[in-house]
Amino acid sequence: MPGLLDTKGFHFYSLKFAIAVMAEMLGVLVFAFYSSSSPSEYAAWANGLSLAVAVYITANISGGHLNPAVTVATVCTGHISLLKAGAYIAAQIVGAILAHLIQCGLVPDANIGNPVGARGIFFPKPGVTKGMAFGFEVIITFVLVSCVYAVAIGKPHFGNVGPLAIGLALWASDFAAGPYTGGAANPARVLGPAIVFNSKWQYAWVYVLAQLAGGLLSAAFSFPLYGLGADWARLWD
Amino acid sequence: MPGLLDTKGFHFYSLKFAIAVMAEMLGVLVFAFYSSSSPSEYAAWANGLSLAVAVYITANISGGHLNPAVTVATVCTGHISLLKAGAYIAAQIVGAILAHLIQCGLVPDANIGNPVGARGIFFPKPGVTKGMAFGFEVIITFVLVSCVYAVAIGKPHFGNVGPLAIGLALWASDFAAGPYTGGAANPARVLGPAIVFNSKWQYAWVYVLAQLAGGLLSAAFSFPLYGLGADWARLWD
Amino acid sequence: MPGLLDTKGFHFYSLKFAIAVMAEMLGVLVFAFYSSSSPSEYAAWANGLSLAVAVYITANISGGHLNPAVTVATVCTGHISLLKAGAYIAAQIVGAILAHLIQCGLVPDANIGNPVGARGIFFPKPGVTKGMAFGFEVIITFVLVSCVYAVAIGKPHFGNVGPLAIGLALWASDFAAGPYTGGAANPARVLGPAIVFNSKWQYAWVYVLAQLAGGLLSAAFSFPLYGLGADWARLWD
Amino acid sequence: MPGLLDTKGFHFYSLKFAIAVMAEMLGVLVFAFYSSSSPSEYAAWANGLSLAVAVYITANISGGHLNPAVTVATVCTGHISLLKAGAYIAAQIVGAILAHLIQCGLVPDANIGNPVGARGIFFPKPGVTKGMAFGFEVIITFVLVSCVYAVAIGKPHFGNVGPLAIGLALWASDFAAGPYTGGAANPARVLGPAIVFNSKWQYAWVYVLAQLAGGLLSAAFSFPLYGLGADWARLWD
Numbered sequence: 001m002p003g004l005l006d007t008k009g010f011h012f013y014s015l016k017f018a019i020a021v022m023a024e025m026l027g028v029l030v031f032a033f034y035s036s037s038s039p040s041e042y043a044a045w046a047n048g049l050s051l052a053v054a055v056y057i058t059a060n061i062s063g064g065h066l067n068p069a070v071t072v073a074t075v076c077t078g079h080i081s082l083l084k085a086g087a088y089i090a091a092q093i094v095g096a097i098l099a100h101l102i103q104c105g106l107v108p109d110a111n112i113g114n115p116v117g118a119r120g121i122f123f124p125k126p127g128v129t130k131g132m133a134f135g136f137e138v139i140i141t142f143v144l145v146s147c148v149y150a151v152a153i154g155k156p157h158f159g160n161v162g163p164l165a166i167g168l169a170l171w172a173s174d175f176a177a178g179p180y181t182g183g184a185a186n187p188a189r190v191l192g193p194a195i196v197f198n199s200k201w202q203y204a205w206v207y208v209l210a211q212l213a214g215g216l217l218s219a220a221f222s223f224p225l226y227g228l229g230a231d232w233a234r235l236w237d
Numbered sequence: 238m239p240g241l242l243d244t245k246g247f248h249f250y251s252l253k254f255a256i257a258v259m260a261e262m263l264g265v266l267v268f269a270f271y272s273s274s275s276p277s278e279y280a281a282w283a284n285g286l287s288l289a290v291a292v293y294i295t296a297n298i299s300g301g302h303l304n305p306a307v308t309v310a311t312v313c314t315g316h317i318s319l320l321k322a323g324a325y326i327a328a329q330i331v332g333a334i335l336a337h338l339i340q341c342g343l344v345p346d347a348n349i350g351n352p353v354g355a356r357g358i359f360f361p362k363p364g365v366t367k368g369m370a371f372g373f374e375v376i377i378t379f380v381l382v383s384c385v386y387a388v389a390i391g392k393p394h395f396g397n398v399g400p401l402a403i404g405l406a407l408w409a410s411d412f413a414a415g416p417y418t419g420g421a422a423n424p425a426r427v428l429g430p431a432i433v434f435n436s437k438w439q440y441a442w443v444y445v446l447a448q449l450a451g452g453l454l455s456a457a458f459s460f461p462l463y464g465l466g467a468d469w470a471r472l473w474d
Numbered sequence: 475m476p477g478l479l480d481t482k483g484f485h486f487y488s489l490k491f492a493i494a495v496m497a498e499m500l501g502v503l504v505f506a507f508y509s510s511s512s513p514s515e516y517a518a519w520a521n522g523l524s525l526a527v528a529v530y531i532t533a534n535i536s537g538g539h540l541n542p543a544v545t546v547a548t549v550c551t552g553h554i555s556l557l558k559a560g561a562y563i564a565a566q567i568v569g570a571i572l573a574h575l576i577q578c579g580l581v582p583d584a585n586i587g588n589p590v591g592a593r594g595i596f597f598p599k600p601g602v603t604k605g606m607a608f609g610f611e612v613i614i615t616f617v618l619v620s621c622v623y624a625v626a627i628g629k630p631h632f633g634n635v636g637p638l639a640i641g642l643a644l645w646a647s648d649f650a651a652g653p654y655t656g657g658a659a660n661p662a663r664v665l666g667p668a669i670v671f672n673s674k675w676q677y678a679w680v681y682v683l684a685q686l687a688g689g690l691l692s693a694a695f696s697f698p699l700y701g702l703g704a705d706w707a708r709l710w711d
Numbered sequence: 712m713p714g715l716l717d718t719k720g721f722h723f724y725s726l727k728f729a730i731a732v733m734a735e736m737l738g739v740l741v742f743a744f745y746s747s748s749s750p751s752e753y754a755a756w757a758n759g760l761s762l763a764v765a766v767y768i769t770a771n772i773s774g775g776h777l778n779p780a781v782t783v784a785t786v787c788t789g790h791i792s793l794l795k796a797g798a799y800i801a802a803q804i805v806g807a808i809l810a811h812l813i814q815c816g817l818v819p820d821a822n823i824g825n826p827v828g829a830r831g832i833f834f835p836k837p838g839v840t841k842g843m844a845f846g847f848e849v850i851i852t853f854v855l856v857s858c859v860y861a862v863a864i865g866k867p868h869f870g871n872v873g874p875l876a877i878g879l880a881l882w883a884s885d886f887a888a889g890p891y892t893g894g895a896a897n898p899a900r901v902l903g904p905a906i907v908f909n910s911k912w913q914y915a916w917v918y919v920l921a922q923l924a925g926g927l928l929s930a931a932f933s934f935p936l937y938g939l940g941a942d943w944a945r946l947w948d
Contacts, residue, residue, distance in 0.1 A: 042886050044282075046887060049759075053854065056861055060867070106847055106891070107843075135339070147293055150293055160871065161401065161872055163876070164872065165289070165290065168289055168404070171286050172289075176287070225298060281519075376504075376507065376576075393534070398635060409524040412511075412523070413511040415512075415513075416513055417580070462493070602819060606816070617768070624769075624770075628772075630771070633871050635872055635875065642767075649745065649760070650757065653750055
């Protein structure tokens, strides 16, 4: 089985874990760079397809989390230890920051610290309140993380098609939420451009809280369905 | 094998069946919410992809019916007992109603009981008679349910790719029928918005009858091809 | 293994073969109806996705040929007997004719024998000569049939993903050839609307000859790669 | 396992290797012809889908490289011998040249040696410097080749879905890089049209160097992850 969500193959103090952390960083870098550099009318396509590809590349190296909401959920269901999760989340956010720094070098009108010409910033579209944005992001993160659980941990799992199904979950989510919130479903993707372009901080916390809530809701559903993993309440392993 | 259409793992009086009913409700909720919130020009994409994702999430929990036409067909071919089927269909319709109630909270211009600004309502496009709409919905529901049978019950079945193929069946159907009927192929998706927005009841019964006819037609083809399931003519199990 | 191209499970005089012939007819009916009813700007999507779905539905029943060019090629490489092939090709053409007859009932502006408002007719776009159209159709039929051979008969074959890959082959072909020939790659899809709407016969023979040539070219490549099937030069079996 | 990247089944002096070289040539021919003949607004779709299809067709024959950047990377990681790699790369470039020569015969406004009406030529879009184009092409080639390694050589590999994932990698890359460089990620696709239409040579070397750098970067990551292949530093085998 390809190793979706699997972090058992390496200990916290090991070269393999260092490589896994680097894979999470590079995976989010690619995913965030691709998603935010694409034309906005094809954002749903670019988000979904680039997530599928990044998960295919990293699944056997780091388990292909690539999303702090996934990592927080899997800490709660015992599929990753606390310290590993902390390192993963830090790497995911650093990856997103690097993606937008590279963008400032490669995209003509993107500049560090300048919201004008910035790419990948999330904010509610006109007429959408913070509460509505919160609701949309809870739902789509719940769907995304639930799909991750279903294809990776469900018995039987969905094997080789898993990363594709995860990409389709984001793709579908972005058709639904794109016209209202932009369809992030990933705290790293919100924090990366907010930090690099120093923009829309008043909305960033709404998105991040909603996404964590969506991930935790999915973890709560996962527990009765799939049980707890071996790393439950472990500081490290 | 992932459990498409499989309802043998739980008895009617069991926690597992209660979870399965809840999965059907949440699965249709997600599918209906995603499909109807997306921009109308990408409805075919959103319908097909979100159905694939919802089936991936629920396949191993409830069998991933998510459609009263599927459930009615599988009652007739003995793949689910009568009482379970009744609970599934009720859960599917409740899920669709909840999807549109949530939509009234999250989408700026959608309001309960108000057809103006409503989302997801199905009706024949200009120039399309009720008879034409009936024909289109019979055909696309027949194709959708036939695809479900082929990938889930055919020998050999199509394993991990099954939910994707089911999503593609709706996606393709919505390119064909979208310009004429909107491409529903699912009574829950018709009844949910009709109830919440109290609109287009004069067409809803045409759609629902056509979809049940399409599902039954598919069940009639399934019998000689794949035989009857163990639950044939069972009230419960 | 799902039975792509597999016709060994039934004899010529058997109920199973009669069912297989009916599956070919219904499969082409669905494929041709879907492809030609969809909006022309999404023809590539509709063609590719509906072919994938029709092959998923029919693969285990008839082998999922759904295309006279595939059947002619597989006769030459010994994967189907001559009489079976003849019955398949007749069923495929009848399926396409029925698709467009049904269309005349369900689509407001389509009428039998009337090219005005007709759907699904293939002809070279402005500036494209018959020779150019011939070349395009040879190439895309060669690619489509080669993909069928590769995923179904190649060792190892591509299992559950085969029908999807075949759909992608037509989808990709229609991006390339769509602006020049419409991208048919299937004699049944050319003959069906030409017969029903009595239109563009001056181009139909160019398309059909090119498609047969593309299929035969693919069969010529298949022989050294994958060898001959058990039905080579058999009248029936 | 379908034979992605696998070149062990044939010796350098063998009919099988000659067939493999021909498969690389025809595979790139189809891929380059399809990608460059499609309408430019759907270039990302056509590129990604036609690459997936070409890899499905050639995977079991030649290993489905279809890209000098893949072949150069796999030489460095020992998955193909030097002489075989040289023959593959020559065949890939010849395939791309043939694709555009055929295009000059089949597409009304394409002519040999004439940049006006030419198809498939890559150059930076307005405002994009050579340095920016270099950066984009390094990144997308790195992602494409890394996906090839992950699905083909990673343990466990991704089996039947591998060619699809490779196609998705290019599809996603072309949403990101398309508006800036056109999204080539393949030296053969750059050199083919540059030679046939004798155009944009001032950019071609930037693209090719960037793509080779991206491939080598991916090979450098592959070595610690997946180890070296049996052909490492072999002149032939």
